Structure formats: C-alpha cells, structure tokens
Amino acid sequence: MQRAGFFVYAAHYVCHTQCMMYTESPVLELAGVSKGYGGEPVLRGLDLSLGRGVHALLGPNGAGKTTLINILTTLVPHDSGTVRVLGLDPATQAGRIRHRISVTGQFAAVDEVLTGRENLVLMGRLLGLRPAAARARADELLERFEIATAGGRRVATYSGGMRRRLDLAISLIWPPEVLFLDEPTTGLDTRSRIALWDQIRTLAAEGTSVFLTTQYLEEADQLAEQITVLDGGRIVAQGSAGHLKSLVGGAFLRVLDGSGTVVQEVATDGSAADLARVSAEVAATAPGLRVELRQPTLDDAFLHLTGHRAHPTEDSADRPDDNAPHGLEVAR
Ligand SMILES: Nc1ncnc2c1ncn2[C@@H]1O[C@H](COP(=O)(O)OP(=O)(O)O)[C@@H](O)[C@H]1O
Numbered sequence: 664m665q666r667a668g669f670f671v672y673a674a675h676y677v678c679h680t681q682c683m684m685y686t687e688s689p690v691l692e693l694a695g696v697s698k699g700y701g702g703e704p705v706l707r708g709l710d711l712s713l714g715r716g717v718h719a720l721l722g723p724n725g726a727g728k729t730t731l732i733n734i735l736t737t738l739v740p741h742d743s744g745t746v747r748v749l750g751l752d753p754a755t756q757a758g759r760i761r762h763r764i765s766v767t768g769q770f771a772a773v774d775e776v777l778t779g780r781e782n783l784v785l786m787g788r789l790l791g792l793r794p795a796a797a798r799a800r801a802d803e804l805l806e807r808f809e810i811a812t813a814g815g816r817r818v819a820t821y822s823g824g825m826r827r828r829l830d831l832a833i834s835l836i837w838p839p840e841v842l843f844l845d846e847p848t849t850g851l852d853t854r855s856r857i858a859l860w861d862q863i864r865t866l867a868a869e870g871t872s873v874f875l876t877t878q879y880l881e882e883a884d885q886l887a888e889q890i891t892v893l894d895g896g897r898i899v900a901q902g903s904a905g906h907l908k909s910l911v912g913g914a915f916l917r918v919l920d921g922s923g924t925v926v927q928e929v930a931t932d933g934s935a936a937d938l939a940r941v942s943a944e945v946a947a948t949a950p951g952l953r954v955e956l957r958q959p960t961l962d963d964a965f966l967h968l969t970g971h972r973a974h975p976t977e978d979s980a981d982r983p984d985d986n987a988p989h990g991l992e993v994a995r
C-alpha cells in the first residue's frame with residue numbers, strides 16, 4: 664500500500680512539475696499583435712497563448728494565416744504588440760528561434776530539377792551535416808515519408824502528395840521543437856491528405872509541437888487539440904473542436920422524404936420541447952416525412968462565428984461581407 668501511495672505521489676509530483684513547466688513557458692505567445700501592408704490592416708490585435716501540442720489556425724483565404732506564420736517564423740516583422748516563440752523575441756532573437764523551429768510554406772519549396780534524395784542531401788549539407796550524415800538522414804527520411812522508391816527521380820515527376828511529403832521531410836532534417844505548416848494539404852487528393860495527416864500525427868506523438876494553418880474544417884477537426892479561428896485578421900474563437908461546436912448550441916433536425924433524401928434541415932435549441940414543436944410542424948406539412956437529429960459540425964461553428972462558410976476554393980474578395988446568415992440559422 665505504501666508503495667502504491669509513493670507512486671501516486673510521484674505521479675502527482677511529475678504531473679505537477681510538468682504542468683507548471685508548460686503553463687510557465689508557452690510555445691507561442693501573442694499580445695496585441697498587429698500587422699498591415701501599405702496601410703491596410705491584415706492582423707488586428709491578436710492575443711494568443713499556446714502550449715505544446717497540435718494547434719490549427721483555421722480561416723478562409725485572406726484571413727491573415729500566412730502573415731501570422733511569417734511573423735512567428737521570423738520571416739517578417741510585426742508592426743505592434745508582443746510576439747514570443749519558445750519564450751524568444753523574433754525582433755531580437757530570430758537566430759535562436761530559427762535553430763529550434765522549422766517551417767513548411769504554403770507552396771512546396773523543393774527544387775524540381777533535383778531528385779528527392781538530392782534535395783534532402785543538399786538541405787542537410789546546408790544545415791551543416793557532413794556528407795555521409797546528410798546521405799544517411801536523407802535515406803531515413805525518404806523511407807519514413809514513403810518516397811524511398813522515388814528518391815532517385817527528379818522532383819518534376821512527383822505528384823502533389825509526394826512533393827508535400829518531401830517538403831515535410833526537408834523541414835525535419837533537423838528535428839524541430841515547433842513545426843509550422845502553412846496549409847499542408849491544400850490541393851491534395853483525399854488519399855494524400857490522409858497520408859499526410861498520419862505523418863503529422865506521428866510527429867506530434869513524438870513530441871513535436873505543430874502549428875498548422877488550414878482552410879479545411881475537417882483537417883482542424885482531425886488533427887488539432889486546439890483550434891483558433893481567424894477571420895478578417897481577428898481571432899473570432901478558440902478552443903477544442905468540441906468546444907467550438909458547442910458554441911453553435913442545439914442540434915439540427917433533418918427532414919427526410921420517403922426515399923431517405925434530406926429535404927430540409929431545421930435548427931433547434933436541442934430541447935425536447937423545441938424538437939417536439941418542429942417535429943409536429945413537419946408532420947403537419949406532409950405525411951410520410953421522417954426526421955433525424957444531426958449534431959453541429961465544425962462547419963456549423965464556423966458559419967455561426969463568422970457569418971459565412973469557410974470554402975477553400977472561394978477567394979476572400981468574393982466572400983459576402985454582410986451579416987446575413989447563409990443557410991441555417993440557429994434558433995435560440
Ligand atoms: N507582402 C504583402 N504585401 C501586401 N499585402 C499582403 C502581403 N502579404 C499578404 N498581404 C495581404 O494580407 C491579407 C492576408 O493575406 P495572407 O496572410 O496571405 O492570408 P491567408 O494566408 O489567410 O490566405 C491579404 O489581403 C493579402 O493580400
């Protein structure tokens with residue numbers, strides 16, 4: 664019993680010190696961070712504090728995601744506010760930050776003329792590895808990212824998924840404490856996307872903190888413990904996927920016709936009374952209709968928070984700027 668007691672105590676102690684460690688030094692910290700281009704505000708006073716783990720910055724085209732990645736990775740300066748990456752200031756300690764992070768940009772940054780292996784060896788050498796070590800690391804990463812058989816082929820012949828995996832492999836030549844991924848799966852087919860998700864999950868499980876941007880709600884839902892919703896340069900919500908969904912409240916009542924096709928969706932507050940009321944209205948409309956419940960998705964949450972949907976293909980310029988809700992509105 665005493666032994667068990669000791670272990671419980673030890674476990675508490677370890678947890679306590681680790682929790683203290685994590686809360687005392689956030690991986691990323693922003694306070695009132697603003698950035699503009701040519702007098703146009705792009706980021707408008709961001710406050711954010713993130714610990715270890717996988718975080719998704721979710722927002723439509725033009726929301727300011729890449730701008731924030733560029734600031735956090737020391738590529739562009741911010742205008743005002745405070746930025747800390749692993750406790751370091753990008754304005755004065757950029758070199759130290761760069762040693763501890765890695766970034767995979769929105770567009771694959773690999774050399775098309777070189778083979779996959781040559782790209783990796785070249786980067787390894789640029790990062791200071793000796794030739795033999797650079798070759799060994801290249802082979803290890805080619806294997807890990809399932810591009811070993813294509814390692815000797817020119818990148819120009821690679822599929823989009825292979826390029827992305829190579830890009831990710833390159834950013835891991837020197838294992839970073841924090842990996843920044845700017846829209847890692849945009850433009851990829853479903854199979855490549857799922858393969859990349861698996862790779863990101865493995866990295867996270869090995870202890871690398873990941874900060875990724877995405878326009879895909881499903882991607883944020885799949886990968887991230889914490890999601891920050893960015894819209895028009897402002898943080899409009901933050902929390903787990905479950906928390907964001909819960910902000911929508913209620914549940915949707917789907918109306919199905921005899922063949923099982925959804926003909927209508929009605930937002931309810933989720934209470935028995937509201938569901939009974941809507942069901943009664945549906946029953947009065949036409950005989951033979953059926954209903955089923957649908958819980959809010961992250962898509963509903965995004966619409967609820969921003970007033971528009973997050974369509975990956977839509978340009979921000981085409982985005983309706985009014986407050987008129989599109990599709991469903993949640994009854995309160
Ligand atoms: N270097 C730049 N010069 C001028 N405007 C820029 C620059 N980079 C980004 N912007 C503008 O900032 C806004 C946000 O862009 P960006 O951060 O790329 O958004 P996202 O990555 O979310 O699509 C856009 O309106 C874009 O045109």
Ligand SMILES: [Mg+2]
Pocket residue numbers: 728729730769845846
């Ligand atoms: Mg971008």
